Amino acid sequence: MKKGNLRFAVCGMVMLLNILFNLVARSQTRPDPEYFFRNPPESAKPGILWMWMGSNVSKAGITKDLEALKKEGFSLAMLASLADINTPWNGTIAGSPTPEIVAWTEPWWKLVEFAMSEAKRLNIKIALYNCPGYTSSGGPWIKPEQSMQEVCWSTRQIEGNGRLSIRLDKPVVDPHANMRFPSYDPVTGKLENLLIEARKSYYKDISVLAMPATGTVAKDSIIDLSAKMDTDGNLDWHAPPGKWMIYRFGHTTTGAVIQPAQPRATGLECDKMDPEAVSFQTDHMLSEIKKHVGKYVGNTLTGIFYDSYEIDPVTWTPKMREVFSKYTGYDIVPYLATFAGRTIGSREDSIKFRYDFERVTEALFRDVYFKTVAAKLKAAGLDYFSEAYGGPWRLDEITPQVSDPMCEFWTDDGKFTSYMTESVIAAIRKTGKNVIMAEAFTGQPVSSKWDEYPAWLKPVGDKAFCEGINRFVIHRFTHQPWDSKYLPGASMGQWGTHFDRTQTWWKAAKATVTYWQRCSALLQMGIPVKSDSDLVVLEEPEGLKIDYAHRKAENTDIFFIANTAHTSGYAYCRFQVSGRQPELWNPVTGEIRDLPNFEDNGTHTQIALNFEDAESYFVVFRKKYERSGGLAGSNFKVLKPLQALTGNWQVRFDPAWGGPKEPIVFEGLQDWTKSADKKIKYFSGTAVYNISFDVPESEISHELYVDLGEVKHIAHVYLNKKDLGVVWTAPWGVTIPKALIKTKGNVLTVEVTNVWANRLIGDEQDPDDCEWSPNGYFYNSGKFLKAFPDWFLNNQPRPSKGRYGFTTWNYFSKDAPLIPSGLIGPVRLMNGG
Template identity: 30%
Template sequence: MHRVFISVLVLGSCYLNAVNAQISKLKQGFLHPPDSAKPGVYWYFMDGNMSARSISEDLEAMKKAGIGNLVFLEVNVGIPRGKVEFLSDEWQELFAHAVKESKRLGIEITLGIGPGWTGSGGPWVPIEQSMQHLVSSTVNIAGGGKRAINLPIPAPKPPYFGEGAFTPELKKQWDDFYEDVAVLAYPTPSLPSSKITDIDEKALYYRAPYSSVKGVKQYLPTVAEYKDMPKNAAIDKSKIIDLTDKLRADGTLNWTAPKGNWTIIRFGRRNNGAITRPAPVPGLGFEADKFDTVALNAHLDNYVGKLVNKTGRPDVGEAGGLKRLHMDSWEMGAQNWTPHFREEFKKRRGYDPLPYYPVYAGNVVESEEISERFLWDLRQTAQELVLENHAGQVKKYAHKFGLELSIEPYDMNPTADLELGSVADVPMAEFWNKGLGFNSSFSCIEATSIGHVNGKSLVPAEAFTAQDNEGWKQYPGAMKNQGDWAFATGINRFVYHTFQNQFLADSLRPGATMGPYGVHWDRNQTWWPMVGGYHDYISRCQYILQQGQAVADILYLSPEGSPHVFRPPSSAMDGDLVLPDRKGYNFDGCSPGQLYKAIVKNKKIVFPGGSSYRLLVLPAIKTMTPALLQKITSLVNDGAVVVGAPPLKSPGLSGYPSCDEQVRTISRSLWGTLQEPSEQITHTYGKGKIIWGGSLDTQINDLYPEYDLTAQILKSMNVEQDFTADGQLRYTHRYTDDMDIYFVSNRTDQVVQTDVSFRSVKGHAQLWDPITGESRALPECVVKGQLTTLPLKFDAYQSYFVCFVNNVLPVSSTNKNFSINKVVKTLAGPWLVSFDPKWGGPPNIVFNELKDWTQRTEEGIKYYSGTAVYHKIFDLPRNLSSKENQRLYLDLGEIKNMGRVILNGKNLGVTWTAPFRVDITNAVLEKQNHLEIEVVNLWPNRLIGDENFPDDGINNGKWPDWLTKGLPRTSHRFTFSTYKFYTKDSPLLKSGLIGPVTIQQSDF
């Protein structure tokens, strides 16, 4: 007995030691995040403006500032062309230099798969291997006599982005390229033919950007019921005649039409008008066929393969260098044809599409329902070809070299976003700076859903994209709230858009831009020397948010078909439209392709990557393929709980009409009836159940039931909300074997004190502060059932992690969660302030009081941009109490925009967000404290001031003579930029240390 007891003690001690070791490792990584946790940048080069010097200096600046990865792209946006021809030998040598330098510095490179910021194409893509449309021309004739029938060559569809992007050579190729596909004739319907609405979308001629064009459909709905139409208003499929072999080379038809009125349609393939954009001029060319592996591989060999041959095969074990390929947001439009499309369609859909070609032009064959079903099959076939022959093939190509593939699966994507993103090794999102561009917040929900369902630990986002009026206004403090929002959605790596390669001399600042686009995240920023403190915060957050698994209770199944943008019910989100936050029951979206991989364990839907969900919610779509319906049936039979109404038909023509009866048969079995109940009911099937009827089946604008209804179902399953606060906080929850990890952030600019409930009783609560890297116990708590409730306090936009640590005892000398700080001294009176004369400021000047620089009369201060140093000597107050564990802080009050505190020669770090406070306990003296505060503002004030001087910048697309010829600059301007955001009348931005600066003491 004693031996058993001792063994239990030993095992328990070993387990506890293992847990403590794991937690200790996690805390060490939190304090000093590895390179894998660091943020990245989009590193843009501007059409030949590059050098080995600028490459090395950029990369070294990234390394010093805490940037760990980048996306390499070359574009042509608003800057005169440089001397290094894209993809020339010199260009390739410079790319190899960038890879070599990135290896030296331990920075990962992700390479876009083509010139420009989107797509996969170039001048090496022959138009025969480009993206294609099936186009047509129509002739109506009266039969019964011999006559010459001339069939005009079908015109191409106008390019979505217009013909202005074509070079003359590309325009000529686009005009000239045409190949016949088929000629069909049929008796002209005796009644006016109905036309299919929105045929250009449904037949994949166009797909506009969902994020930036109003009215773009989230999805193309399928219905179970169609209005009847007169039979003689539609094309009779049985009477369609294939005349393809009757077409002569001159466009005349060798055919005598029988008596009656006939319609003849000539079908051919044309280029869809998509070219690389905005590519460097030598990189302009057609987009490669997205349905064809031969075309894609030829393109990849001409670009990626060529560069890999130059740099050498990537070494997977190295810390830096080329690590992955990247497909950026889909901005190439849609295609609906490739030479082997008919064969692929037959193989995948089980019938010949030829008789339905008239539907491409909006004509109705047989009936509206039959035609719409064909169009669904058309889009489904196109989606499968994109997933397999494009995205899947890029992935295979990447893996051949030991590389990964990242994909931003949104915007003009003609497939379902979740399906395309699921191909990626690294699913990726994009979010634009709030107020400085488009609202693409939905893409974050999409990418994190893909990552969670597929078990991907890394979900990056192209972060803080901006345009037009950004103009160097953004800085870490202004971006914190939106950044914390992105973390709460599940994003765990920021890739800032953009770090523009700074190819100009260092004296010419702020230097090169990407035209009007991007938040300026490069080494020429005023605050770049201080950005490391912010990057430390980001890296600590990202490190923790890359651990373990995400927690979500609800899984929303997206419908079959394409295109589709996944959006949860609007009622499941809180906050504004640009920064929508999850409510207390978290969720993910799931595509049909992903759901096939799920199983049921302990009544939860579980995926191979480890994610699990308590509730599957079906979309309010009355069609479903028998295969997907059978999968859902098996999940319910094994114990899943599913919310949603039964489908009534299959969406396409495959297996029609027996497929519809198959759907109804399975639905009757699973739901018990096809009659929709007026009240919510639960139907048991196998080990699981289906919940439907009543309000659950009433959707106004969403595909899914109101959030409160699903919340009530979870409550009835004895599942508490994962997170409960008073509406001022946001959260996300991850877990490991030993910890529950909650990221919690204040989404207001006010101090918040509130009780917060967490669905965890795993262990003792701790606060992990990503600003400082410190962690401490949170001893005040109430544990009840599944919940732990903590009183929490947040400064403006403050965030931290609340961690519930299993079997690790808290270490605390107090019974309070938060200290109270009191002011013990205000540093009033004069300050000596030193500006940099190189940027127009006085080297030394006394400020009798702290004041906004723009309120000063001196133009060198009023228009100053850069760093100024505030100097002061102070004593601590007499008789200052010095209880054990009490801390002293220097609080800067209001500061525009960032500050570094140096006290008695000790660098105490950068303060960039509230509370603007540093711990001075171990640096302060009783008397004669020498304080320096480096304060940095933003570029706009100096840029605005310089608008009072003659303009000596880029003119008519050419560099100024003084720059190209090395002449003296006589304009008296201090700044130089390749894009103008301001005039002399633009409002100045508040700047400097405004204070009050105080010494504060905490009560523990």
């Protein structure tokens, strides 16, 4: 054999052996929960709903947004283009510096292409909303004949017994859109159901029917006169004796438009039951994507998102007669008069028809809308994200067609509030999908007005984890197009949790995002297992509220256990696990340790677990435990007070946001809002606390702990210039490494950040330098910017010198209650044993 051939053969053999080795190794490799807990995969990193508000978009802002998301620990951005303001309907701010940016037009696409390039650089995946607004599918390109349709009719009562030559009027409908929500009309300047010209001009006949004028109508008494009417509505008929009602049935557009989009991007909803209309809408969307950002499809642009379906029921589609007959076996035409309030056949017959009509509608949404979209997105190499609930369909029939179905939960009054969450999760699990995504922390304006913070959000998210959700998509992250001196900046209006990079606590909240990553990583392991006997709370102190999620990954049982109440105490928990060592995995700190004190009776394991305010952690069973019973020892450290850190605290506020120019000395810790100094009372942002203290030499060898007491609302702690981490939830403290403590001259530094609300309320004490429009919504939670002020557009100093904040939605009056803020304490040095 020649040397070249021999070398080739040897190389081939080595390659084959490597392939075989990798296949064997891969087959023997099992997912390691601890590895994923310490190194959460991309699927465990949360996403955000990235709201681009109207024409207020900039390249600089896009870069800052995406870089901030990457640094914070997010991996997915779902890009939506809404109106300037969401009230929740569309609102307009006059005088935009970039009015040419309109969703789904060339200037907008150039910015989307730039966003894709930046997302690719940062390895952030993008999902694009399928059209302007967030509900539902359509745009200015949808013609009336492609839009959602409704049955309409005109009537003519006649006295029979002879030949009639009469003219039947076309049905006339209210020219305003027949839809659930109003929209901003740029012509009238009003918030109302839009005047849709096609409601006056577009009409198609279905049938002309004559029936007895009153009472229940026997089917055999209905006379179809469709063939006797010409195109101008002239009817020639020899009418039998009696009083007859003649109905001219037809259909027109409902006029329903997508919401809440910019006025110039607003257009009709496509007909979800017409395959041609759905195909046109989807093809139009995909062709625009291919034209402008095609090179990013499948790598950076990974999916299309269909958000909430918020449209009233529809009653027609052009092929309804034939498909209704196909699905039910009988003709729909004799029953058209039920839409006009008539009873056909009998009451039972009419009820059955309406039931059949709903089933046909469900089938059309399943077989036309969802099936068409799913097939076209799959062919394009794009994932199909959808909040597939709330519409005229069955969840169990729709969910299997969606590659990435999502559910949704809200933060009403600081409590988890679901929207069909349980049924959606059940439908998703039936498909065998493991990752259950959710639009997360959607906030009502009464609960989220620049006063939310991570510890407030925590029990809401923990409850969602217990429900079965294992990946969050935060509602919302608003694009910030302007200079950083304009804070808090753009808002989605009054809606959603303000989880924006302009939040006061944004940087510190990376610790919260890491917590969600760790939780999601473990809750994506194995399969969900939950029954009444998996975990039983034998004794629960008053006020505690324990919930859990259980996952099983081969021989490992993973329990996420959460106290979703703002109370502390012990709970005695019995796990249906035996023969394995319980471990506590803390997703806040990343700590993993054995729980030494437990009882194992051969069937169950019982453990006393301590919970602080809204505390949660995992109890994991993975290692065999050979002995019966349990071990002595404490599962939780008992901290003993060593000394209170009293005396003078030096506190430095940021003067750029209204704080005092020089450091302030607090002789005792206090709530900022109680200060007589308005620079402190109304301050929002980060204040830096410093205090020096000594430690008895006898305590140096012990593990020490700093208990911060009450913190409003998040803290970053340093000791002797060494970073001890962020404290954002109970227990409000940090452990001090033994090597760091000194007997003399220790310096504790605590950076404390509160919420935006106080600064914005403080601004209201001074004359206004902006004009505002009324809310127009029943929550009455503020007002939105009417027009961009000249000083903003011209980059000039503000006329009102006492104002610091700038945002597009104003929740507050000058008398609004302030939010307790600062390091309130007491701060104590504790002995951890």
